Amino acid sequence: MPEQPAGGVAVRLARQQAGLTLRQLAADLGVSVGTMSAIENGKVGLTVDRLQQIARRVGMAAGELLELKAPPAVSAAPDPRPAPWTGWRDFGPLELDPVLGSAVEVFNETGYHGATMRVIATGADISIAGMYHHYPSKQHLLVALLDLALTDLHRRVDAAVHEAGDPVQQFTNTVEALVLFHTERAELAYIVLTEMRSVEEPNRSRLSGVQRQVQKALDGAAARLVDAARCGPRDLPTTTRAITTMCLTLPYWFPGAGSPEPPAQLARRYAELALDMMRCAAEQPDSSVQQP
Structure with a gap:
């Protein structure tokens, strides 16, 4: 079948104008998300039949589609003061290259140790040789995914804290950011949760350091809340780690048949629970004192 040498960018623009996600279009065409991503990135030839589909x-019309072009970039004088990022609540489709997209699916299904490079290559519709050219080992794939996940999480938590104007909002924003990431990016978050132990040094220490920065952001928000309220839980470090834990374990069950509510609503509910856990110690029964 003859191939159309160009058209990946036009396909992406047409998909976006039609309001379709990469996953939706791939499902409609009966191809993998990895293949659809490769078409849009010009890594896989676009056949005439597929173009018409x-x-x-x-x-x-096929000819009309191929004529689509991205609007020219408008140059502007650089702003010496970059605007703070406010999109920490926004989660679009996760755009990964075909190999990483396949690795996410395989790691979630079989675990890191059960996965093979051959199965990942098959899912990406790429040859073993082609995959090794970009990712020399399964370890490289794991580190790339964890880097992507933890960098995104840290960025979102940091933006959530800096967007708020008072200690209560800083704290609740931080909890919401944790919940949103672990639900909207549940497949990636599950790999972080279950496979950090599989990362080899020196990457394990480096990635663990990013995790500690996320915990530090929550600890700082909680401490500022306690200072403003002039009271708080008896054991603040244990409380903040309990809050982190209840957010981190969300990928074990979300999404699923038991998911009670959408991520944004669940995030607000978790923020309310976290505030309850931060209530003043004077309001809590002291378990060390025997009741008559």
Whole structure:
């Protein structure tokens, strides 16, 4: 079948104009997300048949689709004061290259140690040789995914803290950021939760350091809340770690048939629970004192 040498960018623009996610279009065409991503990135040739399938799905003629071009970038004088990022609540489709996308699926299904490079390559619709060119080992894949996940988590938590104007909002924003990441990015978060022990040094220490920075952000927000309220739980470090733990374990059950509510609503509910855990010690029964 003859191939259309160009068109990946046009396919992406047509998909976005039609309001479709990468996953939705891939499902409609009966191909993997990795293959669809490779088409849009120009790594896989676009056949005439597939071009026509895509055009029908987005409601355009094939020739019209191929003529789509991204609008030219508008140059502007650089702002010496970069605006703070406020998109920590926003989660679009996770755009990964085909190999990393396949690795996420395989690691979630079989675990790191049960996964093989051959199975990952098959899921990515790429040859073993082609995959090894970009990722020399399964360890490289794991580290790349954990780097992506933890960098994104740290960025979101940091933005959540800096967006708030008072200690209560800083604390609740931090909890919401943790919950949103571990639900909206549940597949990635599950790999962080279960496979950090599989990372070899020196990457394990480096990635663990990012995890500690996330915990430090929550600890700092909790401490500021206690200072402002002039009271708090008897054991603040244990309380903040308990709050972190209840957020980290969300990927074990979310999403699923038992998911009671959407991520944004669940995040607010968890923030309320965390505030309850931070209540003044004077309001809590002292278990060390025997009741008559």
